[in-house]
Amino acid sequence: MDQRFAFLFLFCSIVGHVASFRSGTCGGEMFVEKSAVIDAPTDADCTWKIETEPDRILALSAVNIGSFEQVQEYFTIHDGLGLASPIIYANEGETVVYTTQSSAEIRFKKMPTTQLQLKIQKAVNCPADLGLETNCTRLVDDVSCHCASYTKRNQTDQKAFCEDNGMLLVSIETPEEDKAISDTWGLGSDFWTSCIKTFGRWVWEATNTNLYPGYVNWYPIAEPFCNDQYDKNYTCMLIGYNGLHWGSYHCDGVWGAVCELHP
Numbered sequence: 001m002d003q004r005f006a007f008l009f010l011f012c013s014i015v016g017h018v019a020s021f022r023s024g025t026c027g028g029e030m031f032v033e034k035s036a037v038i039d040a041p042t043d044a045d046c047t048w049k050i051e052t053e054p055d056r057i058l059a060l061s062a063v064n065i066g067s068f069e070q071v072q073e074y075f076t077i078h079d080g081l082g083l084a085s086p087i088i089y090a091n092e093g094e095t096v097v098y099t100t101q102s103s104a105e106i107r108f109k110k111m112p113t114t115q116l117q118l119k120i121q122k123a124v125n126c127p128a129d130l131g132l133e134t135n136c137t138r139l140v141d142d143v144s145c146h147c148a149s150y151t152k153r154n155q156t157d158q159k160a161f162c163e164d165n166g167m168l169l170v171s172i173e174t175p176e177e178d179k180a181i182s183d184t185w186g187l188g189s190d191f192w193t194s195c196i197k198t199f200g201r202w203v204w205e206a207t208n209t210n211l212y213p214g215y216v217n218w219y220p221i222a223e224p225f226c227n228d229q230y231d232k233n234y235t236c237m238l239i240g241y242n243g244l245h246w247g248s249y250h251c252d253g254v255w256g257a258v259c260e261l262h263p
């Protein structure tokens with residue numbers, strides 16, 4: 001939304017996938033399906049009560065303005081609803097803050113300009129780890145979570161491990177996601193993915209989507225055939241093979257895994 005457009009809405013306006021939207025209102029209640037943007041008010045103090053799905057959290061970031069610290073005097077973000085909900089403070093350099101639960105209250109003081117907008121996104125919780133020999137981080141965006149597990153298990157067991165932790169064995173849809181995994185955890189490690197060859201086709205099992213015609217990164221050949229003596233039971237896909245590539249292997253081989261969760 002450019003500023004000219006933002007100016008048309010004198011108080012607070014919202015764009016994005018929101019269920020309840022009334023332009024020209026100052027504050028109110030809002031359910032965030034995916035993401036929403038709120039304009040800071042210039043004429044009055046406003047309080048927004050924001051909720052998302054019960055098993056998700058909220059990620060809040062300032063749009064059009066350098067950092068949270070610069071503008072934090074104009075609003076407080078509260079973890080949860082109601083008077084007792086604690087203020088969430090941004091650490092130095094932090095551009096996104098998270099609630100610990102599915103609701104937030106934003107209390108705006110009226111601002112001298114309309115430039116400030118707050119972006120609110122539904123996010124998944126991302127713990128620091130899933131226990132021993134694991135490491136989790138927000139790898140591809142502010143709302144998703146990826147976890148590497150270094151404990152070696154076969155592909156079926158890794159799938160179960162991810163699911164036991166409320167996640168899915170990874171599906172790598174983009175070169176950016178592939179690169180982020182390699183850059184973060186790639187060196188010297190191999191990880192199972194959810195990609196398997198079934199009825200002659202490679203499928204991301206976790207999302208039930210065909211690998212082709214999507215992004216691929218096989219090595220050393222364009223696609224493992226899985227039909228000669230040597231590789232006919234190589235029907236599961238590993239990443240980290242030969243540095244930064246994908247390879248096929250028999251599914252009972254034991255390797256690490258990458259789990260993921262998207263909102």
Ligand SMILES: *[C@@H]1O[C@H](CO)[C@@H](O)[C@H](O)[C@H]1NC(C)=O
Pocket residue numbers: 128129134135136
């Ligand atoms: C996860 O790995 C990163 C990068 O190697 C490291 O900085 C971080 O401390 C690790 N976190 C945990 C919980 O081990």
Ligand SMILES: *[C@@H]1O[C@H](CO)[C@@H](O)[C@H](O)[C@H]1NC(C)=O
Pocket residue numbers: 233250251252
């Ligand atoms: C696949 O082939 C390898 C090598 O011949 C063998 O050790 C392994 O047991 C086979 N795995 C399955 C699931 O058939």
Ligand SMILES: *[C@@H]1O[C@H](CO)[C@@H](O)[C@H](O)[C@H]1NC(C)=O
Pocket residue numbers: 154155156157251252253
């Ligand atoms: C995976 O390993 C488990 C034991 O941890 C075993 O029961 C299962 O049969 C194995 N599955 C495959 C497909 O190799």
